[in-house]
Every structure is written in C-alpha cells, then in structure tokens.
Amino acid sequence: MRRIVFLVVSFCCIVSTWYACTSGSQAGGALGNMPDTISYNFDIRPIFSDKCFACHGPDAAKREAGLRLDVAEDAYKALKENPGAHAIVPGKPELSEAFARMTTKDSSQLMPPPNSNLKLLPYEIALIEKWIKQGAKYEKHWSFVAVKSPGIPEVKNKKWPRNQIDYFILQKQEEKGLEPNEEADKERLLKRVSLDLTGLPPSAKMMENFLADNSPKAYDKVVDQLLNDPAYGEKMAVHWLDVARYADSHGYQDDNYRSQWPWRDWVIHAFNKNLPYDKFITWQIAGDLLPNATKEQLLATGFNRNHKITEEGGVIDEEYRVEYVSDRTNTFGKALLGVTLECAHCHDHKYDPFSQKEYYQLYSFFNNVKEYGFESIVGGPETWAKKPKMQITDEDVKSVLKFVNKPDTSNLIVSVMGDNTDSVRKTYILNRGVYDSHGEQVQPGVPVAIMPFSNKLPKNRLGLAQWATDKRNPLTSRVFVNQVWQEFFGKGIVKTSGDFGMQGELPSHPALLDWLCADFMSHGWDIKRLVRQIVTSATYRQSAVVSKAKMEVDPDNIFLARSPRYRIKAEFIKDLVLSSSGLLNKTIGGPSVKPYQPAGLWEAAASTGGSLGMLGTYKQDHGAQLYRRGMYTFIKRTVPPPAMGIFDASNRDQCEVKRQSTNTPLQALAMMNDPTVLEAARVLAGKLQQEKSAEQDKINKAFRLIVCRKPGDKESALLADLYKWRLETLTQQKASKLLAVGEYPLPKNADKIKLAALMQVIVNMYNLEETITKS
Template sequence: MRLSHISWILILSANLLLFSCKPDLPDEVSLAYDELPDKLDYNLHVKPILSDKCFVCHGPDKAKQKAGLRLDFAEFAYANLAENPDKVAIDPGSLKNSEVFYRILSTDKDYMMPTPDSHLKLNAKEKAILVKWIKDGAKYQKHWAFLKPEKKDLPDVDNKEWLKNPIDNFILAKLEEEKLKPSKEADKEILLRRVSLDLTGLPATIREIDAFLKDNSPDAYEKQIDRLLASPHYGEKMAVDWLDLARFADSHGYTVDRLRDMSPYRDWVINAFNRNMSYEQFIHQQLAGDLMPKPTRDMIIATAFNRNHQQNLEGGIIEEEFQTEYVVDRTNTFGDAFLGLSVGCAKCHDHKYDPISQKNYYELFSFFNNVKEAGQISWDGALPTPTLLLPTKEQEKVINFINNQIKKQESEVDKAKGSVNNDFENWIKTGTHLNLTKEKIPQAGLLAQYTFDDGTLKNVLNRKQAGTMKRESGADGDKAVFEKRDKGKAMVMDGDNYLDLNGVGVFRKSEPFTIGLWIYIPKDLKEGVIIHKSQAERLYNFRGFHLYLKNDRLEINMAHTAPSNAITRISKEPVPRESWIQLTITYDGSSKANGFRLYQNGRELLMETTMDQLTKDILLRASVQPGLQIGAWWRGFGFTHGKVDDIVVYDRVLTSFELKILANKTKWDNVLDLSNRTELKEYYLSAIAPDVFKARNDLKQLRIALADSMEKIKEIMVMQEMPKRKKAYILKRGNYDALGEEVFPGTPEFILKFPDNLPKNRYGLAQWLTHEDNPLTARVAVNRLWQNFFGVGLVKTTEDFGNQGELPSHPQLLDWLAVDFRESGWDIKKLNKMIVMSATYRQDSKSTKEQREKDPENRLLAHGPVFRMTAEMIRDNALVASGLITTQIGGPSIKPYQPEGLWQINSDNYKQDSGEAVYRRSLYIVAKRSVPNPTLSTFDATSRSFCVVRRQKTNTPLQALVTLNDPTFMEAAKVIGEQMCRTSNKQEAIIQAYRKLTGRKPSTKEVNLLLQLQQKEQIKFKNIPEKAKGWLNAGQYTVSLDLDQSLVAANTVVASTILNSDATLTKR
C-alpha cells in the first residue's frame, strides 16, 4: 500500500523534529545535555571519553580492533563500516546517519556500545557529550600534547598587585575565572624552610632563618634563592628525582642481585645540576655522550644512564632473551623519561590508546640495540661490559709511565734483534744448530706434551704431571676414552667430560704462548669448545681464553669480561671435518688482536677481528688458577664426539718453520743445510739469542706491571656503539625469538618526523628530542620540574601525556613555560628560580573552606603546596637538626643503620659503615633492588628497578614506627636531647630544639605541653634509670656521662616527639 503525500510530510517533520536543535534523548542524558557548554573542545571534553571507553576495541591496536572500526582518527570514524558498508560510525552533523549515536543510547545488550563484556559503561554526561559533539560536526583535533606548544600572550587579570612573574598571570586568571582568591604570602621562616627543602633537600638552619628574618631589603627572598641555587647541595636534591627516573641503583637486580658500583654516574648527575648544564646537553650526553663530537671522559660516564637497568646473572637463563630485555628497558625508559608516553605498551602489539604502532616501538628499540653486551652477566662480580676505566690522576701517571717504558723496551727488543749477527754466526760455526735434528718437535720453551700413546694422560716431559678427567664445576669425570690412530692413540671427547691439564697453561694477557694440538671434527657438530682456560662458559663471561668452533669457523677469544673487554678473532674459511688437522694458536703477549695467530696444518688462517679492547687481565678471581681444559666446559657446548691428540704448550711464540714441524709439513733437516738462513735465524731470535731473550723478558715484566696497575682501576658501565649496526626486528608478541619484519632506527611521525640531516643513531635521537618542533620534550621536562615544587605536575600523570593521561590543569601555562624553557637555552636553574620566585609558590599553605570545597586537590593553586617530605628529606632533616650530618659531596654509596639479616635473602652480607659515613645524605644510601633500604622505602622511595617519574604517596602506621624507632632518628633525638641539656633555660632549650626540627618558633601552648612532657619523663627516668638506657643507646654517638642521664633521656623523648610531629614531617 503506497503512503499518501501527507504521510510522507508527517514522517519528514518527525525526523526534522528529532534531529533539530536538541535531539530527543533519554531523560538523564537530556538533563546532562542541557548543562553542557555551548562549544565543546575535542581534547578537553570528547577525547578522554573515546580514549577511556572506546579505544580498547576501536583504537590504534589492530589486533584488538572489533568490526574493523577505529575511532581515534576522523578518516576512519567517518568511513563506511567494514561489516555494514551502507552505514558509517559517525556522520559529522548528522545523528540519524551516525551508528555511534544509536549504539551509545541503546539498552540492547547485543547492540549497545560499549558492549557489556568490555565492563565499560558511559554515564549520562559522557553520552550527552558524544551526542552533542556528533551533532556539532564531530570535529577531530590532534591530541593536545602532540601539537607544538605556543607562547601566547599573558592573560589579563584584575588583581595585578599580586603578580610577581608570568607564572602568576596564568594561575590568577584561572582563580578569578573560578571566583577564588589566592592566599597571602607564607611567613618568612615557613617560606625559607619550604624553598630550602625544595632546592637543596635540606632544611634551613636557625642561623639562616634568623638572617632572613632580619633582612628587610626588597630582594631579601631573592638573595636566599640565589644562595640556595649556588649551593653544592642543590645538585644533590635535583639528583634524587633524576636518579628515580634513571633507575640508578647499586645492585644488578633480579634474584641474585649482586652489588655493583655506578656511583660515578650519580656524581656526574650532581655535578651537571650544580654546573647548570643545559637540559639539552644533559639529555644529549646521557643518551649519546659517546657519539658526540670529541667525547670527554665525563660525556662517556653520562651514558651510564642507558646501562642503569637490571642485569641478570642467574644460571640457566637465555642469553638472547635478556639482551633483548635490556634494550626493552632502555626503550621504555626513553619513552617514560623524555616523551611522557607509555611506549612500552607497544612492545607486544600496537598501543591500545596512543598512535604508537609496534613497528614504531621497535624502530625506537633499534637505536638502543647497537651495543655489544652480555645477556647473562658474570657470576664472579665482574662489571658487565662495555665499561669505561676511571683512573685517578696518580694511576694515570703510573700507567703513562709504564706505557712509555713499554714503548722504549719494544725498541730495545728490535735493537737486540739487530745486533745478533755475530752471535748467530758463532752458533752456526760451532755446529750447535745441528742438535736440532734430534728434536721431533721443537723443544725450546716447551712446557708440556700429551701424546696419549700409552693410554694415559701424563705429560711426556714430566711423567709425574698428569691431566685428569673432570666434568661440570670440577667434579670427577668419567674415565678417559682412547682410540687408535695411525700413530699411537687419540682421545675421544663426549662434550661433558673434559681433560684438565692441572695448572699447565696458566698464562696472563701479558705473556706469550703457543698451544698446538691435532683434532678431528665430526660432521654433525654445530658448535663446541675445543680448548679453554676459564672457569665456565657464559656464566663467568668467558674470562680467560678459548678456541671455539661455531658455524664452521674457529673463534679465538681472550677476555677479562666478555663480550667487550676482550679480544675476539674468527677464521674466515670453513674448517675441514671428518679428517685430522693440526691447529696451533700463537699469542705474543701484546694484549692486541693482532698478537693472535691461528694456523691450520702449518698454514696461517685469515682472521676477522670483531673485538680488540682487552684492558684488564684474564686471570680468574680464584686462589688457584685453573690451567688448560680440553673438550668441554661448565654450562656450555663441548667438543662432542670430537677427537684430540698430541697437545703441546709453549711459553713463547713459535716461528713459522716450527709450526710446520708441528704439523708434519717439514723437518729440521730442511733448514739445517743452511741454504735458507732466514728461517734458521728466525728460530735463533725466538729461542736462543740471550740478549733478545732478556729484552723480551723485560718487556713481558713491564706488560705484567701494566696489567697489575690496570687491575686496580675503577670502571663504570657505559654505552659503546658497535661499528656495524645490529639488526633489529619487530618481535611478535614481544618474544625475543619471534622475529618479524626487520626495522631500522626511526621515530613516531605523529610526534615529529625524524629529520634527514640527523644521524640514525642515539645522538641523532637525542637531537630529535630537543628539536624545536618536538612537542613533547620541553613540556615533559617542565612538568616534572613543576611537580618537584608543588607535589603534582601541571599534568598530574607525569608519566603519561598520551590519550589516557590527565589534561593539564593550566594548559597555556604549561606551553608558555615549555617554550620559555627552550628559548632560555634549556636553563634549569632559571626555570626553578622563576617557579620559586612566583607569588603562586610563595603562598601560605593554609586553605579556606571555600578553597577545599571547590578545589580539594589544590589543582588551581589557591594556596601554597603542602605535603609530607620525601623519604630522603625526612632522614636528612633529622641529621641536619642534630648536627650529625656529613656534607661530603659524591663518592661511593654508604651502608647506614639497618635491621640485621635483611640481605640474607640473597646471600650478600650487609656490613654497616661506621664513623662519619653513617651520617651522609640519604641519596648516598646503598640501593639494593631486591632489599631496598627499609627506612627510605617505608616513606615511598622507589626500588629503582625501573624508571619512575612520579613516586606514589602513602600514609601507613609503619611510617610512624620508623621515625619513632629507627636508630637514625633515635640517635638524632638523643643528640638534640644532649644539646638541650647544655642550655640552662629549659624553655629556651625546647624552643631551640623545635626550631631546629620544624623551622619555626613554637607557640606558647606547644612549649608548655613539651615542658610538661619533659618533667613527666625526667621523673620516670629518675625512678627507673634502666629505662633511660633504651633511649640513649641508639646509634654510635655516645652521650657525655657528665650530664644528668635522666634529663638527657627526657630531652630525647621531647626531641623525638617534635621529630614525629606533623610540623616536622610536613613541608608547608
């Protein structure tokens, strides 16, 4: 039946009514719609809803997208639906054509969005916002943080007298908009304590407070700021926050969690802040100091930032897996610290909320992948490579002296060689050289020979010296297995048992040697060790040297700590299999790759050098050094089903002719006819010439002296770029061994396309960060610095500037500061000074009822910041107040008071320091990741296991127990109690103690209460003297016995009471 013309008009009219000025909506949504502003802002109103409630199923992550729909970009949201091509999710300006409109209002569980199984739900206001947004044209905007910040004009305000600097314009404009008034300026003593803690981490002393109170000049406050910014303790305070971010610690982490020393990096950070290094240089040097033009020692130390991550030395782990984990940590830290983005969420799949693809992640990953490092670090405590040696000036002088002596002695060796002609001729004339015909193999310098012909493991040169069969970590092995050869017998290896030569072949890196043997390589052996002098395979980072078969090539490695403090050479041609070959290694003691040679059947093999920076010795950290071991090693591949025979060990480098003799390619007779004197003279110089022998021995002793001197030098883990780029791949599901598409260094283009003129390495990445068009770096840095002073950033989610992060409380202020920061040359002190000089910062922290009701979190900053001091401040405040603090800057970490037995969980003994070290600042306390310092961790200090840009804030009863019972606080209270005894006026003594701990004078009521407490406690201690001992025995400080012990104890209770008060523990 056809509808009449009138029916069509009625239907059209109904539709026009439905989708005109205000749509027909459910009652609660309609009420919310009426309260919306006339104009919605996409980033402020719409984006947070989409990100929180929609992007899980319809965001950037392709793997999680449902129905092929994306709502994070306009072109996807406006497109025809994949499952319903006749429909669109959003038709800008048209509700009736927008599928999203119907779905968000639906109550049908099979149709509604979000779906019930997502456990997400839109409230009435959120539905109203989405409806109005679609109706108004559904305009998308780039995420606010991905837009380049602009320095807009300062907002105009009514109360201009309140303004101190541009910060205040933005804060006051918002307050006036919200009809709130700012607070008055804080009292001078409170303000000085606040700014002292914020800029140095230490409280103002009574002397400093009194000087400030007496100074009535207009710039009195500014003079205090300049003093604090110039203090060496400024760098310490700034370092505390940065070390959280840099995940600085004194241990490796994971289960075993051995200690390590990275304190030179901490000292570098402190010094950089004190020198007011520009933030640009600060991050450039940490990310890529080694790649910058003419890198200095300090610039390379800065790259330890990239090596602060946890490192694993547990047995049985997979090398490649943890190599990948370390690069992942560096990549994630880069995102958290500098971009304020959770890039780590894109490790296994595309980011669910931000436009960071998995490919983007591994492109960033590839910047940090090009360092030669071990996945499983050494069990013996060797610092993982690559490292930088840090000689003291005295050590440097010694090393330079020895190196000069070595150069001179090398010349002496050459001189000695050039002056042997007469001696050589006399040697020939006397016929002594003819004795060589009696030698089947060269005898000069021969230390040991093993032929196995008699079915034993005895040294032919010394029958009392025999090898033994062992397995695993030195356990007794199975009986040796021999089989017949054309000449005598050979040993058959099983890959588990090895032949231990028991002290034969204990060479240092400074000593020359030759090792030869015959081997038979089976067809199916993929890899395995042939010879080694070490404690184990990877578990001890290959310290020592070895000859290894892998990929049909032979590898020579000599290492202090592999893979970077080492020499590595690999043969260029495949090694023959299923036939007997003679291999000989020669080494000249030079500690250089070129000092190694490898010969096959008397012919020198061409070798590729992949590492040549052996700086320290190869001896193991053991009282008894193991000698050469053949055919297997602990926790590594052995020479399975391979055969060995005729092992020889020399303490000199054999000549080319001698090497041919070992390989049965020639005989002495072929050189003794004097037709070729060159080879005979070469032998004479190597084995006979007394002057040459002495000169070489002197050279060896100098090299040993150099090795001994180098061994004492401190070192630190740093970055070192490999000459050839290490390939990087998308790792499917983030698994280290699931290689996908190969990727190359790159950056997410939605932030900033990587400029063509920058190198595709870490230095280029660092420059990309500080490029004038990068929208994030300055914002993130400014926000974090703001957080240090106000307890919360302008963006509360300091770690997340992405779609899931909170919007800035004052977006125009954040952008103004970001641009100004960059324009100032990234001047950190200038920014800090601007913040603390502002009227905003200087406000009284007391809040009115109206302020609390309108702004309970003080995000509008109508009053000054107020929050508990950080863990470090709380301990340092007690040390300063008591006068116990040691103010030494920098140096190794300390071990203060700590309950016994905590470290027994993973075997390290905690040996408490004594003397002044116990009283050093808290940032120097040893940070053991698996067992953080209990005092600091109770007050929310991080474990430093990963990058943290915003500490959590907790309030627990345990915190009160710490400040009441921890020896540090009890000792501080005891010292203050003793000091109070030296003031005859008890009331004045209490006032002084109160001021030391809180920074302000107590009220009359507070003084009276504390006097009553003192009197009550003194009576108690006089009646029961034993109770006083509990208060006075804490810590290493001894109270003077000349004083009334009951009064000292009573004063200690008073001091402890003040120390535990809100006035002491809170920064106002």
C-alpha cells in the same frame, strides 16, 4: 506494614534521584554546565579513549567491525558492515550510526556492549551529540602538537602576580570564583623553599638572617643563596635517580654489587653547574657518539646502563640482552617523552598511535650496544661493571672528572654505552615480544605521530638525541617542565607525569604548561632559571591554610588557590633529622653507604650472588659514613633499605617519574623508633645540655631547629610539661637504656636523666606531622 512500604518507596525515590543527579555530573558537570564549544581534545577524546578505543582505536589486531574512531577519515567513512551508513556524520548526530548505537535501548546493539562493564553517562552522550552537531571536528592529540607560546592572560587582580606564572594561575582561579591565599609567613616560607631547593631545613643562622631582613628582596636573596648551595645538585638529583633507575646492585636473584655511583656524582655535578637540559639528556643518551667525546660525556651515558642485569648461571644470553634493550627503550619513552611505549612491545598500542613496528624502530637505536646478556662474575673489581665500561683513574679525578669523589686508589670501573664498530646488529619486530621470534626487519625510526625523524639526522643514538631535543618535538620540554613542576607542587600540571598519551590526564593549565615550555627552550633549556621562576612566583609563596569554602570548590587544589601540603621524600626525612641534630656529614658524592638496618634482612634473601657475592651479609658502616645524606644509602634492589621503603622511596627496579605517597602507622613507628632518629635526638639533646641556658630555652631551640619555626606559647608549655614528666619518671637504669643508641659518643659527665628526658621530648618533635611535611 504500610509504614514499611512507605519507607521502602521513599528509599527507592531517594536512590533514583541521587543516581539521576550524579550520573549527569560524573563526567564533568550537570547537563546545563556544558561548554559552549566542544573540544575533541579536552571533551571527546577522553570519553572515546576510556569507552571506545580498546575495540575501535589504534590497535589493528583488536579492532572490531573495521571501525576506527581515533582518526577522522576512518570515523567519517562508510561502515565496513553497512556501506550505506557512516559512524559519524559531521553536523548530523541523527545520521551517525556510532551515536545511534550509543543511545539505543536495544542491549544487543548498545555500545559499549553491556558485557564490557563500560557505560556512557548522560553528560558524556550529550557532549558527543553537541560535538557532532558542531561539526565533529577532530584535533591532533594536545601533547603531540608542537609547543607555541600563548599570550599572557588578562586578570582582574593585577596586584597579585609576581611573574608570568601567576597570570595563568589567577585566570583559572577567577574563572572558578576563587581567590589566592595570602603569602605564607616567613618562617614557613623559608622552610618550604629550603627543603625544595636543597632537601635540607634552613640553618639557625639562615632563619635569623631572613627574619631580620625586611628588604623587598629578602626572599629573592635567599632563593639565590639556596640555588648556589652545592646541596641543590643533590636535591635535584634524587628525582633523576628515580627516573634513571639508579641502584647499587644488579637486581636479579643473584643480586651482586655494581660500581655505578660515579654516574650519580656526575648527575649532582650537572645540576650544580646548570648543564642545559638539552645537553643533559644528549650526553646521557649519546655522549659516547659526540665528536671528540670527553670522559665526562662518556660517563654520562651510564644513564642507559642502570637497568637490571642478570648474573645467574644458565640464562639464555640473547633473552636477557633483548630485555636490556627493551628497558632502555621503555625508559626513553617514559622518562623523556612521557608516553607508554612499552605497551607496543607485543602489539600495536591500544590507545596511542604507536605501532609495534615503530616500537622496534625506536628499539633499534639501542640495539647495537656492545654488551652481553650474561657475563661471568668470576674476578675482582672489574666485574662490578659490565661491558662496555670505562675506567676512572686517579689522574682523571685530578683533571677531567674532578667531581667524582674517589676515596681510594683502587680501580674504579663504570658501565657506559658503546656501540659495535665493526658491524650493525639487525633489528626485527619480535612477534608477541618473544626474544627469538623474529618478524619483519626494521630500520631506526620513531613514532611519526610525535614528530617524523629527519633524513638529515644520523640514524644512531646521537640522531635520536637531536630528534628529542629539537624544539619542534612536542613532548621533551613538556615532560621535563611538568616533572619539575611536580617537584615543587606535589603533582604536575599533567597529573599523569609518565603518560601524556590518550589515557593520561589532561593538563590542568595547558596554556601555562606551553608558556613555560616555550620560555624554557627559548632561554637555552636553563634548569635553574625555570626553578627560580617557580619558587619566586606568588603561586608558590602562598599560605597552605585552606578554608572550608575553598575545600568545597577545589578539594584537590587543582587551581592552586593555596599552597599544597604534603610529606617530604624519604631521603629528605633522614636529611632533616641529621641536619637539625648537627650530625649531617655534608660530603658530596662517593660510594653508597650502609647505615643502621635491622639484622638479618640481606641474609634472609633468596640468593645473594652465591659464594662469590659481596652482598650476602650486610656490613654496616661506621663513623661519619653513618651520617651521609639519604640519597647515598646503599640500594640493594632485591632487599631495598626498609627505612626508606616505609616512606615510599623507589626500589629502582625500573624508571619511576613519580613516587606514590602513602600514610601508614609504620611511618609514625619509624619516626619513634628508627636508630637514626633516636641517635639524632640524643645528640641534639647532648649539645643543648652543654649550653648555658634555661631548660625552656633548650626546648624552644630544639623545636626551632627541627620544625623550623618558633613554638607558640601553648606548644612550649606542653613540651615543658612533657620534659618535667619524663624527669619525674625516669630512673638511671631507664635513662641509660634510652641513651644506648647509635655510635656517636655521649657527652662526658652528662646528667643522664636530664639528657634522656630532653632526648624524649626531641623524639616527639621529630614525630610531629609538621616536621616532615612541606606546607
């Protein structure tokens, strides 16, 4: 009995000690590791935003006790319920009523209240106390402050940096006692940069040339070669298709076909010709409003018509028209400004300084489009696009729209933007966001907290585009640069790439982000230049090997003392498989294609456009169309491509600036059983069997084409043993069954057992984690 009591007491002591230690470190560290100077932006605002702003923040409707803690003047003034007291008294925490309520032991007075399930940790309380003692100085939210270029920081290791990026990264590493990794070996580095710039693995010739080039500029030459490859535009476009919620169907229950793919061709073209980012988004927001607008500029506005559109009979026209305008407003906020404007659709934003009125002022820029909530689906190809729309003729494709891959002479119609010219539709605040509950009428405007709208700008979408691309706008460049960084490092400098507001993550390297943004704008918003800076940095070129010590200090690789390691996107997995096998059809642009897909998926959908719908039955493509890049796979929103969804591709329902990343057994099963993978393995095996080389050489060559490096001796031996075992166990019947996959023809007079054995070895290569991982 005494032993049991002793164990219980000991356990309680251990738990108490653990809680005391962890509770003081969860918010950033032990009490002794507190910064010398407390920053409101980086130390205090995140605490207030999480624990206080829901009741004492920007949303007036939810504000309690008349107290607002997100604005200095309100926090300093006398309390409504107790005029003799002040929430915060700069320099005097003992007189600050808010601090007293945070530290009281009286549960009826404690803030946050116990029933909120929120609690301030000891470290957070200590930070707030020190901040008040230092004067309780408020700062404008970091992302709402105009970009200014900081100086290049000093570092101890002056030999490592290759360009300015590296100084900012190394400074942080040195502060944390970290050292950067050595440069990755040439094979892994080439695979990395090739996947990042083109979405394709390097060719055998490129691998040979790069390994043989020992000049100091060998890597720079490869980077330039890849940046000039037309596949660069396709790679860069995939992210923007997520942002723009591009799809090949309308998306509601009666999910019929739409012919919006010429806009996708334009996006690829824009990236390849390196259209400056300010023009890239101006054309998409307001290309139709530019003086003497060209058909290319009008086509670019398809960005704002990619939203879901209903074709269901019986819907209320105005309800869905309002839904479309809201979608464009929300997309503008998330894609270009990186803020959660949609939270102000029904009420003032609870955390960010955006009122519901400001939401509808911004909404009004998109509210004059000459469109309908519902259009009839009766008719031919002209119904595949919704008004306003433009026609692309054969003559257009020969002249102003040469980049559009129009495969035939039929009518080609695309949804674009176009405002009412005879009148201006009135805009009202919608009470609780209800489409027909009109409140106060509003005029075009923007959230003032970001940047006021100049009276010199036209109050239309062109003026909005000019406001967004003004170099004084604090968000536009930051958001895009962060998204580009995310494409190369797996996560942005701001991890929450769709939320730069109060609830978003703080930047890991704020000075670097601002330097990149200032440099980007001062060099004409040059996207290729920005990309080249990133991929030629020493930071990018590091090895991905991680030591135990680095894992302990920086498990999430926030400070980039190693190269990140993560799975490539769904589209590029397919591209890698097709490219390495020699099957890839490199045609750029054109209509989306329907590759292999399990039978019955579309047919089992709840509705497919009724008797008039084109998408009721999945009609698979054949021939070269089967081997198009993954980005051209047909996306039916209600039944997205399963092979892509398994690898976390977007179904394009709404704007998505960052994909989730999962790791499930289904992904391994897909790599072992997907018809495209099996066919690619068969085709590559067939090509290798026709070569006059030893079996081991064939295996080694396949490994190099797929994994993008030479196999080690142990790897070669294991693969050779697998091949030998398959030769011994396969029969003609089993081999024939394995080879009966895909439409690509079998080599004539092939030894089926040898072919199937090598095919099985190659399937295992495709299923290696390293194959579909960027490291």
